[in-house]
Amino acid sequence: MAHFSNNSEPSKRIAAIDLGTNSFHAIIMDIYPDGSYRRMDKLKEMVLLAEGGMRNMLSKEAMNRGIKALEKIKFLCDNLEVEEILAYATSAIREAENGGAFIQRSIDEVGIKPLAISGSREANLIGQAIQHAVTLDEQPVLMVDIGGGSVEFIIGNKEELFFNASYKIGAARMATSVQQHDPATKKDIRKLEKIFKDELKEVRKLLNQHSVDTIVGSSGTMENIAEMIAERKSLSTSLSLNELVFSAQDFNEFYDDFITFDHAKRSKLDGLDKKRIDIIIPGVVLLRYLMKSFGIEKVRISEDALREGMILDHIHQEKHNIDIELKSYFPNPRRRSVFELLIKCDWHEDHSRHVTSIALKIFDVLRNELDFNDNDRELLEYASLMHDIGYYISHRKHHKHALYLIRYADLRGFKEEEIEVMANVARYHRRSTPKKRHKRYRKLDKPLRKKVKKLSGILRIADGMDRSHYQNVKHVDIEIGEEEINIALTTESDPQLEIWGAMRKSTLFEEVTGRTLIITAKSREAVS
Secondary structure (H helix, E strand, C coil): CCCCCCCCCCCEEEEEEEECCCCHHHHHEEEEECCCCEEEEEEEEEECCCCCCCCCCHHHHHHHHHHHHHHHHHHHHHHCCCEEEEEEEEEHHHHHHCHHHHHHHHHHHHHCCCCCHHHHHHHHHHHHHHHHHHHCCCEEEEEEEEECEEEEEEECCCCCCCEEEEEEEECCHHHHHCCCCCCHHHHHHHHHHHHHHHHHHHHHHHHHHCCEEEEEEEHHHHHHHHHHHHHHHHCCCCCCCCCCCEHHHHHHHHHHHHHHCCCHHHCCCCCHHHHCCCCCHHHHHHHHHHHHHCCEEEEEEECCCCCHHHHHHHHHCCCCCCCHHHHHHHHHHHHHHHHHHHHHHCCCCCHHHHHHHHHHHHHHHHHHCCCCCCCHHHHHHHEEEEECHHHHCCCCCHHHHHHHHHCCHHHHCCCCHHHHHHHHHHHHHCCCCCCCCCCHCCCCCCCHHHHHHHHHHHHHHHHHCCCCCCCCCCEEEECCCCCCCEEEEEECCCCCHHHHHCCCCCCCHHHHHCCCEEEEEHHHHHCC
């Protein structure tokens, strides 16, 4: 079993700025000695560099908007004492004849030096970020980042990026050069689809070589589409869009309505950024073309994109041992992000691992009885590992602090409902059991509330069995009777504290199992 040092102090604070065609987006990250990172702040400014069309020159007004956006970002960086700023300029700036002049203005007037990167480099960084943020397996996926000037396509799985390329078919570019009417006419849509077909021949050829049924989408246009579909389906996105999934059917139903809307109707839609109202249609048409032409069955969302790819690349270049320790043990983003949080919170490792081991043993015995599945087991494992991280804030109410830390830790690879389950299970490891008067619990759907109660019932008694925090319990034997559940403990020393600790927290366990809990100690003679 791997153990990790609690290096809770960051070694460096850096900022990454994506100077896109539609928006300038900055994130500020603390970098830790083990190569992990934690987001401290972010700022997004809409600049619409392509307003009026993707020409060879950036307009004076567009350049001024860009400089003002960078001034706001620089002000935030200075206030947060950022040590280094990475700034990458993409499609609009790298193509403009006066892009160099804009970069020079940024250096002279703001003190930020953007680098104009190639489309291929941009796609590669986006692919790395998605691999880090989303739970992938050996099955290849098509990663798509729809920007204002260009669209990046990457084919890859959890270990490899097989292909990456950038095409000049971004939403803002297409909106100003092809789309002529509002709402878009059938002729406008046919023109867009012909361009997409001609431009993406190489992508189509490569997809025929790989069995791909999923798109992983990143950045603003994809996120806005996901937000609008989530609104239609009444799905919460208050914590995160990461790992949100919608099916081809979900998208087609959305598309059939959305494509008929004019500016006025689009402006009333929840989930659509107001400054994308007039440029998002080509992005929506592109996604429909991809799903229809390439047989895509579902779309998943990655909140990480170019900015996070810049951070990962910087850590690697600086030889900060990028996730070497964590990534070698935890290639899965879910497990890795949980352990990054545990380390940052100076977790009580021995106690937390011990409680988790006991909780999972109880889970495995009760799995069929309580109608659990593999995902439930994984969520219980992570909630158990994280149940005491609230001590990082204070001992008092540490169970409530754990709820807060888990909910707002930017855990990667999880759906929002999974984060809510883990946070609530950790919250209820002590003191009060789940009640509808509790705000966060009340907001959960009924099936999730039921799941939280069952998993919390297990965690509570598992935590009680290490009341001393000295891992006295060495083995548990569990037998399920018609009216009772008997747990016999094998301990290293006197078991009274562990039995008392578990029994005083047994009410919820007995409620969800419908049986009386009896805990006894095995004699050491019987064990030997």
